[in-house]
Amino acid sequence: MKPKLVDNLSIPELKKICNFLKGVAKAAGKMILAADPSVDGSEEKNNTSDRVTATDKAVEAMIHAELTANYPDFDFLGEESFKAGQKLSKKPTFVVDPIDGTLNFCHGFPNAAVSLALTIRRKPVVGVVYNPFRGDLFYATQGCGAVLQKADGSKKKLGLNPRPISSLNDCLVAVEWGNQRTGPNWQLRTRMAMDFMTAKKDGGRMCHSLRSSGSAALDFCYVAAGWIDVFWEGGCWVWDVAAGWIILLEAGGLVVSANPGDWEPGVEGRLYMGIAAAERQQQESIVEEVWAMMGEGKFVF
């Protein structure tokens, strides 16, 4: 008889959860598209750049209702209902960001997404990220690869033909500016952005360019798709990255800490660096190059 241990889900069961989450993501997408957000209609959280809208809250409430109705034994961690100090348990837990990229959403810029993940023993095993403005649906189940499904229904398996990356000089790098705009973390972030771009003769890495798109979940997916080579980020939260994390791993990517030396970051650690699919040696060499840029610097959250 099959054991009923809730944390020993089989691959077919995980795939079923992935399909379920895709449906929930699409429903969330409909709510997001129907909303009429504005900057004025949004509220501040920690500061003027940390914003939330009625839509964020309504979408999370809908998702919470759907998930708890269908999987009552699983835990739930969502951005809008998060209590300071709340931690992931080992139990299967849905980790939810109703709108990642709320600023873009308020301003009408079509780079925002709903992010839904399942973690077991604090590791993402299923991830779905859906940008309803572009119709891009990224998803992955552990052991089954990562897929981008586009608005026209076409599906593309991610990470199949990685391009070789020998150094940061070949790389397109994603960074975000965050909402903490003062203090040592801010100094580190702004210094690194400049160092990524600066000419080698002046001590920089002269990467191909920097992209700042405003959604960590989508940044992870873009690395999974191979459109971005490196995403270096500190300060965002588990709900921003849990889904993108498994999507990137299943696309052959590597996830390490944004801070030097940690090859096994925790998903709640708020320190993330994602590297696109490539030979492991190339990926590790890029990681070492970024960590070396940091010198004695590190994020502290």
Place this chain on the structure above:
Amino acid sequence: MELDELREIHDFLITLAKRAGETITSAKPSTGAAGSKKNSVDLVTETDQAVEKAISTSLKEKYPSFSFMGEETYEPGTRLPPSPTFIVDPIDGTTNFVHGYPYVSISLGLAVNLQPVVGVVYNPFTRTLYSAIAGQGAFMNQSERLPLREPEPMHDLGELQVCVEWGSDRSGNDFHVKAHTFRRLAGSKEEGGAMVHSLRSFGSAALNLCGVASGNLDVYWEAGCWAWDVCAGMAILKEAGGIMVDANPGNWDPSLEGRRYLAVRNGEGQKEIVEQFWSHIQGRFEVGV
């Protein structure tokens, strides 16, 4: 020029943009095959060159008396004539193109008396078309009027989404003006910064201008790009009620070839926002005529 003639040119440019879009989306560029121009991050591919050739050939055939300025065939030192000139960037966002990042556009503009009068910008990956004819409004996909929604008034830089690009110059005065100004724009007010909502960088000047025209980017500040990156976008921006001033403080009337641009979207408070923005710039750009 007569409106009928401008409309015909507009429609023809759309046809050319869509045709170029097919070439671009079916190409398989790689950084290995990409060449570089002034340095290792100023990329160009065979597709850039082939697309420009196809476009210039078609334009010269249909409008033999018009001049043509294109990125891939530009002779340094050439000045824009006042006579009708097509100003073309076959692939704006070549770095994105090479990496597969779908924020890439074909930018086709017509300038008369050094002013953009027709603009067509097309992203073939998302199939998004922006277009405008002077006096006739600006549109997305020829159906949705720009700006896309009722513009909120702009009171303070701290409420705005600011678009910037780092560019391919990675040393020297202008690079430092950019880097230090980015920090200042985003930095906290307690430290003299503008605490803008966000800084965004996507990699195509033409699409950035269309974002400002659409209203989902509030401001785009840029120096170092060229007339072909902005001609079409400027036509679209103006028809959407946006304004373009100089990236350096003090000049409300930038030249199309000036290589320094500050675009602000339609909305109450444009001039005050320009003044606020100029007050945060750390130095002055040297680029441009």
